[in-house]
Amino acid sequence: MHDDQTLLSWVPRLRRYARALAGNRDDADDLVQDTLERAWSKSALWRGSGEVRDMRAWLFSVMHNLHVDGIRRPKLATVLMDDDTPDVAVAPTQGERLAVLDLQGALDLLPVEQKEIVLLIALEDMSYAEVAATLGIPVGTVMSRLSRGRERLRSLMEGRDEPVRLKVVK
């Protein structure tokens, strides 16, 4: 079903998603490279008569796992906030401290679990069911995170939220 050239054909789209996810070219290409290496090490799953049918969902889920592992590892252990946890309310700011972020800056401030969903839908045109399958979460969770992610992005870009940090231009 998928042959030896399959991975090569996915490189552009993996790179696009990784760039949006990681925020800079080098980290993104590291992520793509790790994803491809992992994919080769599990090639029995997708080559020939392997069980993987939806190559996109499988590859993006490999990347998702590596990305989440990668950002978790060097830090202290953290616990993802529950979807029922309200977003931390940030006091509105006044005057010159009010900053309108560009899209990349705003994206970098999104929690990763929201960012992934916003991006898979915007860049890959995935259906909600495909996103759910890729990330291994229920569709209801996809919807609630999508809603929070888009709303947060909107408020960041409209300058209604104080940015947690100002972005250094790369």
Added chain:
Amino acid sequence: MTPNPPPPLFPPITEAELHALVDGQLTAERQREIEAALASRPDEASRVESYRAQKRELRALFDPVLDETPPQRVLRAAQPRTPWYLQRLAAGIAIALVSGATGWGLHGGVSNMAPSIALGQQGPASITMTSATGFAQRAAVAHAVYSPEQRRPVEVDAAHEDQLIAWLSKRMGAPMKPPHLQAVGYALEGGRLLPGGQGPVAQFMYRDESGSRLTLYVSNEIGELGTSSDTSLGKAASTSANTPTGANQDTAFRFAREGKVNVFYWVEGPFGYAISADADRAALARVSGEVYRQLNATVR
């Protein structure tokens, strides 16, 4: 709740439906109903417009990546793997030709917080990138912290080499004998014990005639991948070969750079070795070759 609620719609519009409208994932009929209803609901209508704009802008921002030429390392990783024996051969050649090799200079920061690391991908990917970069990064940081020390570069100096060996061997749970590097211009100054990612690591410090320092960082916490329990700093590989191509299957030379510090590192059995210095890659490769040779020499 708003003082003037919008006119009711049946069935009411859910949050999920607003997004499904943005994403074209509604039935045609429901889409028409909701679009009609939004005419009298400016708040929702403006959110929908804003979310649509987000999608357009995300595509505009990231679609250009599709047309970029991917870096070689990515293209290589996408292609079918070379058989492992060719890769090991490549690793052997890489250590000899390290300064001339292409494909250096990729950054491997594991997160935005982590200092960036440049990795050379010449060898087999037998250790995961993340654990390897973490290891090389700790080695580079340890080098950067201790090598400028004038008064206390080491905990136990080379004059007490026997004590140093006994102490580090005991704490590391394996014989730790520093290689002798006079042949490549470095004299042992001593060593210290440091915290690694999970447990102790040993750092040996060397200096050349000009006073430039070089550190050898040895960790046994890469361990799960290793099989041979008798592997040690004194007699690393169970094979008698003294070239990378004939060595333990885990061997893969990698190169990293963090700030001014260059790091040459590899994994052998349960051990990770990293050689760090401000020296250039060629000098570092010579030292690495010598260390590797001594580790793999048959037990003397």
